[in-house]
Amino acid sequence: MKKILIAYSSRTGNTEKIADFLAEGIRFAGHEPDLKNISSIDGKETLAGYDGYIFGCPTYHKDMTGGMKKFLFLAEAAQLAGIAGAAFGSHTHSGESAPMIFDTMEYVFKMNMTELGPLNLTESMITTQEGLKACQDYGKAFCEKL
Numbered sequence: 001m002k003k004i005l006i007a008y009s010s011r012t013g014n015t016e017k018i019a020d021f022l023a024e025g026i027r028f029a030g031h032e033p034d035l036k037n038i039s040s041i042d043g044k045e046t047l048a049g050y051d052g053y054i055f056g057c058p059t060y061h062k063d064m065t066g067g068m069k070k071f072l073f074l075a076e077a078a079q080l081a082g083i084a085g086a087a088f089g090s091h092t093h094s095g096e097s098a099p100m101i102f103d104t105m106e107y108v109f110k111m112n113m114t115e116l117g118p119l120n121l122t123e124s125m126i127t128t129q130e131g132l133k134a135c136q137d138y139g140k141a142f143c144e145k146l
Contacts, residue, residue: 002031002051002146007075009038009057009068014090014123018135021126022054022088022119025139031146033139038071047078051146054139055105056088056119059097068097072104084145085111088119088138095120114142 004026010016016037023033034050038057041047055075057068064072085105089098098118106113119138125131 002143003049004031004033004052004054004142004146005047005050006033006035006054006056007038007041007071008035008055008088009065009071011058011060011065012123014126015056015058015088017126018088018090018119018121019056021132021135022139022142025136026143028136029140029143031143038067041071041074044074044078047075047080050083052084052086052142053080053105053111054086054088054142055101057097057101059089059091059095062094062096064097064100068101072101076109080105081110083111084114084142085109086114086116086119086138086142086145088121090121090123090126092123095122112145114145116141
């Protein structure tokens with residue numbers, strides 16, 4: 001059984017719902033998710049010991065949240081090169097954050113990113129059956145990377 005960190009920022013609870021649904025998919029695949037709001041991660045040591053990492057946040061004014069930017073500098077110091085990674089985000093209309101996080105993990109951190117690209121859902125889709133399934137399937141598919 002592999003252990004996967006899902007670290008997220010959530011302003012209204014929608015991105016946290018995606019994290020919860022991703023965790024279900026990871027459990028369905030027989031692995032152990034560990035969900036953490038990025039505000040509870042206080043040092044690079046907190047990021048050690050995982051087999052995979054999934055980071056996510058909402059798009060806010062066509063950008064990542066300030067907290068996610070700060071968290072990514074912390075994650076960079078954890079030296080995650082070569083480890084499996086994925087990214088997700090929620091948005092109302094534009095959706096820039098998930099691709100930015102994904103690209104940072106791939107090109108700056110040099111992580112082994114999922115071929116699926118980032119999971120990026122509109123807020124109105126998250127709680128639909130289609131949104132739930134998309135999150136669970138993404139979590140299961142990420143586990144194949146392990």
